[in-house]
Amino acid sequence: MGFTMGLNLLLLMAMVATNILSLYHLSSTIQPKQPPSPLQQPVPDQLLQQLHTIRATINHLTRLQPTTTTTTTKPKSTIPSDLLLYSHISPIASSCHSHPDLLHRYMNYTPFAICPLDTELAEALILRGCHPLPRRRCFTKTPQKPTSQLPSNPFPSSLPDSAVVWTKYNCKSFTCLNRFNQYKGFNTTIADTTFMSYKSDLDLPIPQLLQISKAASSVIRLGVDIGGGTGAFAARMKLHNVTVVSTTMNLGAPYSEVVALRGLVPLHVPLQQRLPVFDGVVDLVRCGHAVNRWIPVTAMEFLFFDVDRVLRGGGYLWLDHFFSKGVDLEKLYKPLIGKLGYKKVKWATGNKMDSSGVKNGEVYLTALLQKPIPK
Template sequence: LWPPSASYKSFSYLPAHLGFDMAAEAARFLPPTRSNLDLTVPQLLRIAQDHSTPIRLALDVGGSSGTFAARMKLDAGVVVITTTMDLGAPYNKAAALRDLVPLHVPLQQRLPVHDAALDLVRCGHAVNRWIPAPAMEFLLYDADRVLRAGGLLWLDHFFCRPPDLDAVYTPMIGKLGYWTLKWTMGNKTDSSGVRNGEVYLTALLQKPIGNLRGCFSNGLAEALQMELISDNIHLSLILPADIETPGRAAGQSFTIGLSERNPRSVTSPRMKENPKFFIQIVIFFFLAYVIIVSSLKLSDV
């Protein structure tokens, strides 16, 4: 379990404030709360129930030793995947020993989760102002990708400076277009917070239900899937967000860079930049019209 180079051979040697004091961890996410910034698991489950969004599968970004995942599993039977890094302490090992599901994933990496698969994404203390703004925006965009319609995004004690909250992070979060269920701010009163003049933000947001973006494309993909399933051909449809952001721009430039190495890849998803795709769509609808008209005539005969 412990690497030969490690200066510790037991969890008892690790600092308690890093999440390895199990007696203290057992009381986290339970009432009573210390301030309005806290959100307990019972409160979270009640809010989810009130908004008709059951929580069955969740992701905890920067989840430390997995305390939130353990509490959700114990109290509600929810499976929570914990992404964490073994930076200064064996967080992944601690989560695994607690019979949880840890993932060794850095914040700037795309989440290894299928689109629209999760009911909840929680961002813990690891998500804060020290993350570059483009990387932070990419993380929010990727959280939007993996959340289903009606899913919850929880920024838990995100900290930054007040001017940055107003000028950078509030507009960045607002671009998602989510409904606000909780938005609470408070001073960060530890030594670092007082020295840097930082504030906390706890926000619980819900991804809109009934978003019409891409409904036509989804219907087209489902129709094609029904035609091709007999040939064991399966389709997956991935739609980009309707927002132009630094994080998305960085992701697009990376994707285009990869596609330039493969001449067969389509480098542009837009019809104006890819006229062949527009022609294919026109041909598809023409053939569909011919098939429908022919079927109607045959049925009359």
């Protein structure tokens, strides 16, 4: 209490001194009808400096003044905590300064020459929020023998090895990738049946999805596949005259290159980045295997509301085999999804029966949700 009274007294004295100096300054300088006398002295610089010092002191003391009458209560921050969190996870260039070693390695290249083949280093920066990346004075490497004709079918029998530019992976050809990664989408023969079969309630075959949309008089023309891998979903939808762009990251394999070679569009963005799509123009957003319980809850909430931003009224959000611990699905993710206020067209759960799922008590969720149409 004594500190507060003393501080208020100091502020009062400073304000009085400021007013006296201001009146002196005005009375000595405002003479509108008489020309200045050559003998009149200007306001001393020392006096003006003192005036500025007093005003700065008042501003400083005002910022330090407690918001209550007790000295033990700390002033509350006016910045929302979720914005502070988002400033650490959002992909903004200002976060580059937090990773100087990675940035130095990435920027250590020869200007006006071929850019280094260091996708893994670029993605390490992107995932830490240093994006877009400021490498502007080198040339991207392209295949020495570009393919003269790419297949129009998004499910080609093979992908051209002449298009390979990567060097860091164990496999140096698509033939090798097809042989050792049969279930990751590189084998287009296996991928040809993806999204077409119904084995359990967790599956949503594309013909059923299109039938649901048709019955609701809701046309699907444009879509976004978040975590699209090699673009199998976008490829299948292309056969139904639906344009789908896939967000990809080359984590362990050249997913983006494969998507492009199938005649599709890979968006090289991490999950925490704002979708590079205009507001309210997309008919469908699918969240694939990449959207699961390892994402921080707040970041996932940002993701869902950004999905809401790009979806039009009547559009669909498809959570495809989202997995989490069973208890977390009920206590965390179900209420989180419920914040959107979407209509539940499909909601199916089932146990995740692999070794990790059994150990951690994990479950799958497949949900098709429809955004309300504004009235």
